Amino acid sequence: MNIKTTLLSSAILVALTACGGSDNDDSPTTPQSAKFSLGVSDAPVSGLREVNVVFNSITLRQAEVGQDITFATREADDESKPEMVNLLDYTGDENDLTMTSHVVYEDGSIAPLVVKRKGNDGIGEIQLDGFTLNQADNDFVLEFDLKKSLVDPQNSDEIFLKPRGVRLENLAESEDIEGTVSDALIANCETDNIALAAADGSFAHALYLYSSDVAAPLDIYEVNEDETPADAPLATADVVFDSEDNQYEFELAFITPGDYQLAYTCAAHIDDAEIQDEAFTLYQVKPITVTAGDDLDVTFTVSQ
Template sequence: MSLAVTDAPVDDAERVLVRFTSVELRPVEGEPVVYEFDDVRTIDLLAQQGSDHEWLFEDHEVPAGEYEQIRLHLEPGGLSDGPPASVLGTTSTIEFPDRTPSPLAVPSGLQTGLKLVSGFVVPADGEASLTVDFDLRKAITRPKGEPWVANDYYFLRPALRLVDNTEVGHLEGEIDPDLVDANNDACTGGNAVYVFDDPEQDPRDIRDENGDPVTTALVKQTEESAAEGTETWAYRVGFLTAGTYRIAFTCDAERDDPEEADDLNFQSEAAVTIEAGETTQQNL
């Protein structure tokens, strides 16, 4: 079995360094299968955008059968900060421009880890190749109260999506420059494409409930166009299971609180069909 991680990004952050110590696979029947890393695996999730990914492990022998859950365990930290950080804090960090790195805490607890409840099958005499998608727009939140504020913590919630690598395709495209926040006075800030698994759905914000986007992607000016003094704004979405989706662009994404309902303005949208093994182009 092989397991990779990828990311749907969060606004403004420069790096999200997550330090993995082990992966726990929980079968429908039987004892958990735990894969302990010889050394802590540090992965920058913001470097794994679009179709980019990094393997947690490859070609690892796993008992055949049905599995119902994956738990990703992180290196503990925060012991000097006192409870509850001492039992929830990790050595993982999020980095913003011109700031000291902020520690990440797992609100569900380090013993539980980042829990992904999603069934998959490891075939007998076969292979399973899977990717865990972290949607950081959903996962990263700012906690309230002590000691979180005093120690500048952020929460890393288990906003995870598991996909079979043999069943996915990728999506990319460009955004009309007149729509982005740099050129549009109606925007509050934050250029992003939201992806919904119902092609008929009316686009909306993230609310931590049914109807949320399955993933999101940042929209940024390409390095080439910035160097040339032109304006090409692009997005990339990776690891979408084959099917038809509704995608929508907003320039208000910075004020999308993943735990509350927010009124976002979506300037452009389209239905798009993803095919396994293919990269689909869709401009907005």
């Protein structure tokens, strides 16, 4: 999983959050500063050559005082241009789409990429849940789970990016899950689910991460765009064949320590973020624990 060079790295002033150093309650507290750095990564998706997202600015909103701190994000060699990131580099006929957010298909055709939240409110904005900014260096990664977040509406020429498929993780507080899926398990899954094969007979293999208390794991469909269902996957990762190691591998990056369920499926090709896929099935599920300070290695194979 590749992390792009930091989009911004600045000292930001966080007022009214530090404890004073005096016994006098009337003494003003000394404002503290913290360094906030943001990188970008992704969990890939098939069928696209590029997923280019333009970042115009980053806004931090302080919960206590309600003050916004905004940073413009610009190309290093041209401050007039917003920062553009091809997410797949890291895991209009009259308009120049290459200057805005867009996707590039395998055949070279281009389609606009639009961030669109429920009710058309805040088009172009990705709003994330709250986080704690420590009085030190803060290295965050904006993780795009493209399998969950990219939507191709049938009645539109645009591709939508759903904000709920994007999560913010602190590198200091997250670990990676990586591992392999055996050839035998992949073959068994495809044989047992032959009725789910794509028209060309192919399958899409993936790993889904769930909370440990989920009793009936769901697919990536989200009924409510403003809230992820409790039984939905927290993250996904494609299973990819590594020709050098001669094995099928996967990686889930930036996972907060804790207890989870990790599930393998060969039916990821029928999992649509906009449709409830009743036929979707998980082939093997196992409990795992992510421990602070250690990446986790997991092997999926035929049960003995």
